[in-house]
Amino acid sequence: MLFRSLQDAECAKQLLASKLPLHLGALSGYKAAFTSEASRRAHQMDGPRWGYMYERNLIDIQAVIPANFGAYPGFDANLIVEVKDEGLADATTPLQALQHIESIVPFIELSDTMLTPPVSGAALVATNLSFRGGIKGAEIPVQATPAFVDALAHFTVRLVDDNQNGKLLGQAQGDTLMGQPLNVAIWLAQALKQAGITLKQGDLLSLGSLVPPLAPQPGMKLDRKSTRLN
Numbered sequence: 001m002l003f004r005s006l007q008d009a010e011c012a013k014q015l016l017a018s019k020l021p022l023h024l025g026a027l028s029g030y031k032a033a034f035t036s037e038a039s040r041r042a043h044q045m046d047g048p049r050w051g052y053m054y055e056r057n058l059i060d061i062q063a064v065i066p067a068n069f070g071a072y073p074g075f076d077a078n079l080i081v082e083v084k085d086e087g088l089a090d091a092t093t094p095l096q097a098l099q100h101i102e103s104i105v106p107f108i109e110l111s112d113t114m115l116t117p118p119v120s121g122a123a124l125v126a127t128n129l130s131f132r133g134g135i136k137g138a139e140i141p142v143q144a145t146p147a148f149v150d151a152l153a154h155f156t157v158r159l160v161d162d163n164q165n166g167k168l169l170g171q172a173q174g175d176t177l178m179g180q181p182l183n184v185a186i187w188l189a190q191a192l193k194q195a196g197i198t199l200k201q202g203d204l205l206s207l208g209s210l211v212p213p214l215a216p217q218p219g220m221k222l223d224r225k226s227t228r229l230n
Contacts, residue, residue, distance in 0.1 A: 005122075006049075012126035017052045020128065025056030029080075029204030030197075031109075032188045033129040034121065035177045039209060043121030048184070049129065050191050053204060057110065057133020067216040070112025070132055074213035077159045077170060077224050079177070080105040080136065081185050083203040089189040094152070094182035098144040101185065102201075104152070106137030106224050108159075109206060111213060134206075137224065153180045155226050157210050163221040170211030181207050 021027065031053050034045040067073070081101045088100035111130035113119045124130055142148065152174050159170045178184050184207040189199055199205075 006125060009122040009125040013051060013128050016126070016128050020052065020054060023056075024054035024132070026054065027052060028055040028058060029053040029083075029206065030188060030192060031129055031131055031206035032184050032208045033124065035184045035187075035208030036172075036210070038176075038212065040121075042212070043119075043124065045121040048178070048187060048191075048208070049121075049125050050188055051125070051129035051131055053131055053206060054133075058204075059133065059135045061135070061137065063135050065110070065216075067218045067220070069110065069216075070114070072113045072115065072117065073132075073216055074111045074113070074130070075216055075222065076109055076111070076209040076213040077157050077172070077211050078107040078109045078134070078209060079174075079181050079207045080107045081181075081205045081207065082139070083189075083199045083201060083205060085201055086199045088185060088199055089193040091186050091189070094149045094180050094186075095144065095146060097182045097186050098142050098148060101142050101182075103139040103141050105139050105204075106157075106226060107134050107206065108222060108224055109134040109209070131206075149180070149182065152182060158225045159211055159214075160223050160225065161220050162223050163219055166223075169214055169222075172210040174210075176210055177208050184208060 032048050034040045034048045082103045084100050084102040091097040110133045112132045113130045155174045161167045
């Protein structure tokens with residue numbers, strides 16, 4: 001799928017987003033993509049972009065999912081923040097951001113690009129950044145302290161397959177996401193405000209892939225482990 005510009009892709013995203021609630025349920029929040037240097041480089045993007053999240057396929061704690069849940073399915077290790085109030089869009093530092101966030105949620109996002117690889121950054125934007133759902137871990141209550149800010153930047157996430165003796169599928173540190181995951185939350189809240197969208201309590205914000213998306217295989221048993229965060 002070719003687009004003459006990112007503006008064309010954004011227009012396609014909005015048209016698709018108007019139809020997705022019929023299949024994916026009510027709006028639950030928003031997601032950021034291209035928030036790591038590796039992702040931007042791989043898709044030749046000059047900065048992050050955002051899309052919509054829907055509630056129907058957001059699953060708590062654990063789930064059994066068919067490996068072929070989409071045309072071109074994928075999964076990745078991610079983080080979600082639960083919004084406390086709209087003041088997040090006015091935050092200028094990670095510590096200020098924490099005052100407007102209720103909790104941090106470990107997340108394995110499920111995606112479907114719907115397009116034959118390789119897929120350009122613009123094409124991903126047009127597919128609403130390929131969002132289909134995901135599995136949420138246990139909520140981690142926020143502590144609005146410098147120590148919590150530091151923990152978010154320096155925790156390590158490991159994505160493993162427990163059906164292959166804990167085979168490591170990917171690993172990254174929190175600062176993979178724009179140097180600090182809370183920087184993504186601030187960017188996303190401000191980008192939404194610029195688009196005329198006001199965040200409200202309970203909105204979910206997905207902060208981007210900590211490790212590059214992988215294709216699911218039958219029999220996988222995924223586990224997302226982290227250090228220094230929970």
